Amino acid sequence: MSIAHHPGDELLLSYASGAANEAVALLVASHATFCAQCRARVQRAEATGGRVLTDMAPVPMSAQAYESLLARLDEPARAVVQAAHLQSDVPAPLQAYIGTDYGALPWRHVGGGISHLPIRTRGGMRARLIRAEPGSGVYTHTHKGEEWTLVLTGSYTDKTGHYAAGDVQSTTPEISHQPTADAGPVCINLAVTDAPLVFRGLLPKLVAKFHGF
Amino acid sequence: MDVGEAARLNALVVAVGRAQDRAAFQALFDHFAPRVKGYLMRLGAGNAVAEDLAQDAMLTLWRKASLFDPAKASASTWMFTIARNLRIDAIRRERRPELDPNEPALLPEAERGADESLDWAQAEDRLHAALAELPREQAEIIHLSFLAEKPHSLIATELGLPLGTVKSRIRLAMARLRQALGDES
Structure with missing residues (x-):
């Protein structure tokens, strides 16, 4: 699979360093299941973290720390995380949040072929899935902050280009856009925002408020 | 850290993974635990919390050492990811969506060829030199x-x-x- 639009280095670095909040980490990890290049880039950035740890000024452990740790070495480990379902088209990191079947989700219809589903994450940003029937478009909107969109299935087009499965679009407050789903499979996206979207027009504003965008 | 030191740490983790070698584990504890503690305190943890989490990080190393692959990351990098994830879980109480390197869907499309045969300790050394x-x-x-x-x-x-x-x-x-x-x- 060839990916045309990647997350920026600053996003990969914040994922690797651990500074990214949960919603951003979910987006980066999900993108990486589509993208060998970004997996490699994350590994490079983590190696930078290895250097940071090496250079860290050591803070002595207490005198009994090693002995008390030895007593714990034979404790049974907690159960390991359940393995991902490989036959699912839901990226493994996302399966922990929504399961393995996009069709089985309690989608909330917004109208005009668009539905959405908030995803619970902690750490301050909002993550949601947005599902668009072919040909349907999200109302023109701008952003108070940054928004990242990962295409999970299908594809969409806006004035900046064409985005297919695995692609990440980054938008900033200056950009006003109206993404429209292409003909073909249903377009499902993972959208992460650090502030509410700003819709143009009264009706879209009311609909957005009702749905908590 | 020179290449020799990185290779020494890698070999110690491998020894823990293969044979639960406690002497190797103690050497790793002496090197990593105070650095992990320093990292956690630098990011705002108090002394007691940082000490507990550094212990947990070492326990994770002990349990997962058999999964450590020096072809993919150095011991320091691996230890960094362990400390990072424990911190996100225990202090920020967030989940950490992780890449699973063992998942077939995650295997590289193109073989990494040259990279695979590369001694990763040397590659990281080059990375660190570039960082400096x-x-x-x-x-x-x-x-x-x-x-x-x-x-x-x-x-x-x-x-x-x-x-x-x-x-x-x-x-x-x-x-x-x-x-x-x-x-x-």
Whole structure:
């Protein structure tokens, strides 16, 4: 699979360093299941973290720390995380949040072929899935902050280009856009925002408020 | 840290993974536990919490050592990811969506060829040398990304820089590091 639009280095670095909040980490990890290049880039950035740890000024452990740790070495480990379902088209990191079947989700219809589903994450940003029937478009909107969109299935087009499965679009407050789903499979996206979207027009504003965008 | 020291740490983790070698584990504890503790305290943890989490990090090393693959990461890098994840889980109480390197869907499309046979300790050494040679303003932002745990927008505000400048410094720095490794040339 060839990916045309990647997350920026600053996003990969914040994922690797651990500074990214949960919603951003979910987006980066999900993108990486589509993208060998970004997996490699994350590994490079983590190696930078290895250097940071090496250079860290050591803070002595207490005198009994090693002995008390030895007593714990034979404790049974907690159960390991359940393995991902490989036959699912839901990226493994996302399966922990929504399961393995996009069709089985309690989608909330917004109208005009668009539905959405908030995803619970902690750490301050909002993550949601947005599902668009072919040909349907999200109302023109701008952003108070940054928004990242990962295409999970299908594809969409806006004035900046064409985005297919695995692609990440980054938008900033200056950009006003109206993404429209292409003909073909249903377009499902993972959208992460650090502030509410700003819709143009009264009706879209009311609909957005009702749905908590 | 020179290549020899990195290779020594790698070999110690491998020894723990293969044979639950407690002498190797103690040597790893002596090296890593105080650094992990320092890392956690630098990011705001108190002494007691940092000490507990550093112990948990060492316990994780003990349990997962058999999964350690020196072809993919050095012991220091692996230990960093363990400490990072424990911190996100225990202090921020967030989940950490992880890449699963063993998942077939995650295997690289193109074989990594040269990279695979590369001694990763040497590759990381080149990376570290390149890191040391970064222009100061780029190194500062990379460093803050790991030790300030702030969004880049906030780092930009604190440094009095436009966000775009912070992002372009990160991109320049990361491109230099990749260049040092001969990636994506």
